[in-house]
Structure formats: structure tokens, C-alpha cells
Amino acid sequence: MPAPHGGVLQDLIARDASIREQLLKEAAGAAQTWSLTARQICDLELILNGGFSPLSGFLNQGDYDSVVKNSRLQNGLVWTMPITLDVDAKFAKQIKRDDRVVLLQDGEIPVAILTVGDIYKPDKAVEAKEVFRGDPEHPAVKYLNEIAGEYYVGGELQAIQLPIHYDYPGLRKTPAQLRLEFESKQWDRIVAFQTRNPMHRAHRELTVRAAREHNAKVLIHPVVGLTKPGDIDHHTRVRVYQEIIKRYPNGMAQLSLLPLAMRMGGDREAVWHAIIRKNYGATHFIVGRDHAGPGKNSQGVDFYGPYDAQELVESYKNELDIEVVPFRMVTYLPDEDRYAPIDQIDLSTTKTLNISGTELRRRLRDGGDIPDWFSYPEVVRILRESNPPRPKQGFAIVLEKGLAHNSQLAIALLSTFLQFGGGRHYKVLEHQNDSKVLELVPDFIRGGTGLIIPGEYIGSTKVVNSFQVGVSGDAAIKLEDKNESVLHIVQKVVLFLEDNGFYQF
Secondary structure: OOOOOOOOOOOHHHHOHHHHHHHHHHHHOOOEEEEOOHHHHHHHHHHHOOOOOOOOEEOOHHHHHHHHHHOEOOOOOEOOOOOOEEEOHHHHHHOOOOOEEEEEEOOOEEEEEEEEEEEEOOOHHHHHHHHHOOOOOOHHHHHHHHOOOOEEEEEEEEEOOOOOOOOOHHHOOOHHHHHHHHHHOOOOOEEEEOOOOOOOHHHHHHHHHHHHHHOOEEEEOOEOOOOOOOOOOHHHHHHHHHHHHHHOOOOOEEEOOEOOOOOOOHHHHHHHHHHHHHHOOOOEEEEOOOOOOOOEOOOOOEOOOOOHHHHHHHHOHHHHOOEEEEOOOEEEEOOOOEEEEHHHOOOOOOOOEOOOHHHHHHHHHHOOOOOOOOOOHHHHHHHHHHOOOHHHOOEEEEEOOOOOOHHHHHHHHHHHHHHHOOOOOEEEOOOOOOHHHHOOHHHHHHOOOEEEEEOOOOOHHHOOOEEEEEOOOOOOEEOOOOOOOHHHHHHHHHHHHHHOOOOOO
């Protein structure tokens, strides 16, 4: 088993266990507190549990500058991703060097105390260019420019406790716990598989092949922190992983969840992922094609090349002390009822089958067939539960303010929808632009409800399956004028919903 990155596992929870009560008392009377964001909680957890070894705090300016420009800490150790505590200008002005700041989960649970080192204003344009290649559409660059605080605070941490998770506690193993389990089971060669997507038969096949080729066990180590916007939620994915793990020979594979906030940083992120897996005890790491890449920008240009990640991780191989296993795409051979690496197949003479991610999403959306050769029935059932076809999905029909028959139109639509049935609940959602009411709209839609909302509300056009009725440019269902008759509007709405698959008559 490899040594942790830097030689020592920085398990701050174990290190500070003897002074935990003292830290709790200090936290109770603290003058300065900071409520962590979702991404900061992920980063903090991996600092506290040693997943980010050798880090024992958030980067001070010297290390930050060195990581951004050179992919190394100031001591020369390879580290490719800036781990920073971003704050707003107001908070930055309230603190000074050597202050003690209590870091809170959900604004109330003290998880660590930060001794302030540096307070600095980063050049975000440089960070965007050097770390993420600068495309303003890159998710991490958008985060930097639109969400991240103006200042960074560096400093050492003392651990009070790990962030609390109420889901899958038995699957959230720390590096120390996994290393101990590997030792107890005498696993000395472990190939780690990173994923932020559901797994299917091809993924099972490629991980088994990697294990066979390297005489290793398999660690399925999916990300359950922040991933790419639009990714399938981690609860659905974990249910899938729990089914997939049953398909390996007994004693060959283990599932453990990684609370990582991905940056979708391509090649640099792949190196970071390799370091993290080494800290968790893996000896081998599968690096995929376009590993941790966010795909293409709006112009259809790839943010990263398909093999950039594999090449960069390989270039650090001697320093990382973890063996890179390049992802080998496998394809299904229907005539032989087996999977095989695509680079070992003569595609001119051999019939192959595959289903892309886009095609899978289409079949889920339309209720299309997902064959057994592609995935397991239990996995498909889970995915269909979380991704029902259009006729089972909820929707919101938003009536523009100022329509002549707004209230009557809502009643007419409700009565019309009720006669169609379709297994949905239907509701007219009256509101006075109450944000607490309107923030429930996406939840109603996800739950399969058909909503009619009299009076437009800000942001409605950005809600999935939300369609505005009116004369404005934002209207999905266009009216000739605001005085159009109720019956005409009802028919337009019904036909629009049929055209978009919500009804099948």
C-alpha cells in the first residue's frame, strides 16, 4: 500500500481528538464564525479526514500562487488544485492574521477552528486561465466569477468533528478506515474507479478487466459531493452502485463514497483525483477518456482533449507513486454475447452495439427500451424511478400577468387536465410572489404534479418543465393577444403538452 501523499496521513480528527472538548468550549464563545458553503464543506471534510494530505488547512497565498502557476506546493510537492476558503469583502475586513474563526456546517454545527494565516485577494483571471484554461463557460470559471467570494483566507485547521451526513453513514469511509480495512483483508493491490455517473455492464466489465490485468481488487469510489450541474443526483447513483457491487465476485470489490466537490478541471483534476485515491490506499487509478472534463462549450469546442488527463497523470507517475490505468472503452459484441475492448475489435467485420449517454437519457425520457446487454434490470428500474418518461413527468403552466381571463383560465385548465388523468396530481398554485411558496415549484414538478400558476413569477422560464402562456417573448405557448378566449387558450395548451410528450392520446 502506498504511503500517503507527502509521507503522512493528515488525519486531523485523530490528531485533535484529545483537545476536542477544549475546542468545543472555544467554539461556544467564539467572536468570529463562518458558515461554510456546500463546496467548502466538501473541501473541509477531505482536509480533516486526510483525503487532501499533505494539506492541514486552506492554502495561504504562497502555496496558492505556487499551485496556480506551477501545480506544486511551495515545498515542491505536486498539488494541482487550489483549495481555498473564499469569503466576501465584509467578512475579510472583520478578521486579521492569527484570529480564530469557527467554521460552521449549516450555520450551526461547529466542525473546525481556523487560525487565520493570510487574507488575500486572488487574481481570479489568472486562476481561471492557469488552472482551468480560461474559457468563461467552464463550470469552475463561472463559479469563480459568479459565486466565489472576493477574498481567500488561508490558515491551519483544528478538527472538532467531520461534517454530519444523514445518508449512507456506513459507506462514507475515511482514508484511515479504508486503509485499515485493506490491511485487515490483506488487499495490497487496489485499483480505484472514479465516477460521477451511474454504472452499467460496460463499467463493471472495464473495472474487472483492470483488476485482472493488474491482479488487484477494485475500489468503486464515486463522488457524492458537488459534481457537474445536471448530473444525476447522488442518491439515485448510490442505489445503482449498491446493485452493481453485487455483480462482482465475492471479496473482489468494495464501495465507498467520496465527499468531493469536483471542479470538472480535466487534466489537472485527474492528477488531483489520483493523489486523493493514493491517500485512501489505492495502488492503481483508472483515468478515463476526457477524465473530469465538462464536455464542450456553447460553440461545440471541447474544454479538454480526450487524452490530456491520461498524459498529465502519466507525466507525474514517478512522483505520485500510484499506477495509472488508462480507461479502455469496451463495446458489446451481440454475436458472442460479451464485452471486449474496442481497440481489440476489427470494426469492419465485427458487429458491435453501444448506447451513448445521450441516447440513454432519451430512452429514459421517452420510456424506450433499455436492453439487458447494456445494463442490469435492477439498475434500469432505479433510473426509471428517478427519471420517469415524459407522460409521467410533472409540469407547470404559468399564465402571464395581465391575461384577460387569468382566474377563469386556471379553472378551465385544471378541469381539462383532471379529465385526462394520466396518474398526475393537479393543482392551481395561487401566490403573491411569495418566495417560500414559489421555491416549492421545482419540487412539485419533480414529484410529477401538473401545476397551473396564475400570474407570472420571476425565474419561471428557468424551471425545468415550466412553460409560460402569453404574448411576451418568453412565452412558450404564444397567444394572439391578451383577450384570446379561454377555450382557444386551453386547446393551445393541451396540444402543446401533447407535442412535447406530456400526454399521449
